Amino acid sequence: MKDNNIKFIQGNEACVEGAIYAGIDFFAGYPITPSTEIMEHLAYRLPQKGGKFIQMEDEIASMGAIIGASLTGNKVMTATSGPGFSLKQEALGYACMAEIPCVIANVQRGGPSTGNPTHVSQGDVNQVRWGTHGDHAIIALTASNHQDVFKITVEAFNMAETYRTPVVILLDEVIGHMREKLVIPKPGEIPVVARLRTSVKKGVDYHPYLPREDGRLPMSDFGAAHKYNVTGLFHDMWGFPNNDPRVVSELLRHLVDKIENNVNEINMYKEYWLDDAEYILISYGSSARSAIHLAKNRRARGIKIGVLELQTLWPFPSEMVREKCVNAKSVIVVEMNMGQIITQVKNAVDNPRNVFLANRIDGELISPTDIKSILRMIQGKGV
Amino acid sequence: MERTRLVFSGSGGQGVITAAIILANAAVLFENKNAIQSQSYGAAARGGATRTDIIIDDSEIFFPKVIQPNILVSLTQESYNKFAPIIRPGGLLLVDSKYVDIQKKVDAKHITLPMFDTVMKEIGKPLVFNICMLGALIGISNLIKPVSILKVLETTIPEDFMAMNKKALELGIEMGRKKRY
Numbered sequence: 001m002k003d004n005n006i007k008f009i010q011g012n013e014a015c016v017e018g019a020i021y022a023g024i025d026f027f028a029g030y031p032i033t034p035s036t037e038i039m040e041h042l043a044y045r046l047p048q049k050g051g052k053f054i055q056m057e058d059e060i061a062s063m064g065a066i067i068g069a070s071l072t073g074n075k076v077m078t079a080t081s082g083p084g085f086s087l088k089q090e091a092l093g094y095a096c097m098a099e100i101p102c103v104i105a106n107v108q109r110g111g112p113s114t115g116n117p118t119h120v121s122q123g124d125v126n127q128v129r130w131g132t133h134g135d136h137a138i139i140a141l142t143a144s145n146h147q148d149v150f151k152i153t154v155e156a157f158n159m160a161e162t163y164r165t166p167v168v169i170l171l172d173e174v175i176g177h178m179r180e181k182l183v184i185p186k187p188g189e190i191p192v193v194a195r196l197r198t199s200v201k202k203g204v205d206y207h208p209y210l211p212r213e214d215g216r217l218p219m220s221d222f223g224a225a226h227k228y229n230v231t232g233l234f235h236d237m238w239g240f241p242n243n244d245p246r247v248v249s250e251l252l253r254h255l256v257d258k259i260e261n262n263v264n265e266i267n268m269y270k271e272y273w274l275d276d277a278e279y280i281l282i283s284y285g286s287s288a289r290s291a292i293h294l295a296k297n298r299r300a301r302g303i304k305i306g307v308l309e310l311q312t313l314w315p316f317p318s319e320m321v322r323e324k325c326v327n328a329k330s331v332i333v334v335e336m337n338m339g340q341i342i343t344q345v346k347n348a349v350d351n352p353r354n355v356f357l358a359n360r361i362d363g364e365l366i367s368p369t370d371i372k373s374i375l376r377m378i379q380g381k382g383v
Numbered sequence: 384m385e386r387t388r389l390v391f392s393g394s395g396g397q398g399v400i401t402a403a404i405i406l407a408n409a410a411v412l413f414e415n416k417n418a419i420q421s422q423s424y425g426a427a428a429r430g431g432a433t434r435t436d437i438i439i440d441d442s443e444i445f446f447p448k449v450i451q452p453n454i455l456v457s458l459t460q461e462s463y464n465k466f467a468p469i470i471r472p473g474g475l476l477l478v479d480s481k482y483v484d485i486q487k488k489v490d491a492k493h494i495t496l497p498m499f500d501t502v503m504k505e506i507g508k509p510l511v512f513n514i515c516m517l518g519a520l521i522g523i524s525n526l527i528k529p530v531s532i533l534k535v536l537e538t539t540i541p542e543d544f545m546a547m548n549k550k551a552l553e554l555g556i557e558m559g560r561k562k563r564y
Contacts, residue, residue, distance in 0.1 A: 004412070006411070006412060008404075008407060008408045008411045008412060008418070033424070034424070118424035119424075173424075174421070174447065177421065177422070177424065178419055178420065178421040178447050179404065179407060179419065179420040179421070180411075180417075180418070180419045180420075180444075180447075181411045181417065181418070286447075289445040289446055289447060290445070290446050292445045293445035293446040296445070365446075365447070365448055367446065367448070367450065368446055369450075
């Protein structure tokens, strides 16, 4: 069984296996429930493949460490939960501004503050988008089962390299802790994007922030062939601080456009029974499991209901959501918060009045029965 | 197979969660089934009623929690009191004779077995109480083949402890088989 590629593991371990597959070289973190198993298993798995693992003094330092390690040419990751994710926001913004590839896993628990450590929540969705200050764009991926957790983790590393940006893997306590089957894909089954390094030779002028024709920025391992500057201030193509209005405007547009202009490439989703669906459940993460369970059950009773499961939360795939919902009588957003993704859905669809919220915020996983009650209300059947 | 929903409950440290992981592992790795295992996190790990949910099925499992178990195992009075009311009508309730006193009838098959006492008498170490419970369960229900459980034990348990675990499993199976219905 040792060499078997079938595993029965926690979602947090599936994330670790995805990171290993994607070629992670370095992890820095600070333990926090319910994300700790990511750290625990990487402490074991990373040295096996010659990678480096370090437990830092806190979450802020962990974020700083992965940023530094990424600049020197490593694929990096950290993992945390809500309170730690709050602490990471300043350095996360730095990674956005300095265009440093990195992956941050946030296994959500109840909040605000230290909140409800051992129970599930999806309350950090908007924090992922706007937790760090200033205009910026961010990529956030999520999944509802271990096979998909593995896949989005690989994609998170790929997107971090492709777009030179922080990518957030947004899991939740239920997915992180529950155990289910994972089949590890063979090498090459999921493409892995390598670090794009500059072809500029040593001693030749290298411009770290001068995009190629395709918009990508080749990197040079910091401390190796080229000397260059990295800063959180607006900067020119050499990386030196510059507040010339033209430089500022061009850089900010570049930071946002490189992600927002590629919504379709970044967008990942799954659909269930949408073709003739009159009722569409939109969900993500563990709550999507309850949505699929209910839809399957109601389909068997002849109700035309389907599920759109979002895997890319940011940039929000507005156009795709609009198209999928164009023929729906009602759209029910299923999430475990006071209504975060529903705002995006309402903005996206033609008829926002037909969008309803099925939520649960008490630390328990929303059940198919909870969603059924909302569905019956909408159908005019009472609960 | 029919979808089987199980809840193992007891006190933190009795190994109910370990038993659940072993059972689900056996189903997935050696019987080609789907299984999901989850557990309550929190103070239960340090005593108090602990609970773990397992679902086993041939088809895909979406909602991962158990609301009404077909099979409820309770290894303490507190956990029996707490969880007995949620058992699915017609289900199976397995409890340990030393720790649980059945107080009221629910619509389920009640089986009380001296699992703890047998382990202490035959092996002398409470460590393998959970494995004996697992043996009793598969002895009664035929849910998973004993050989599949053994294969999981072989890959997860240090060699020096293997004989003790195997014995506990066999003792459980023997007790369970007599109660098969």
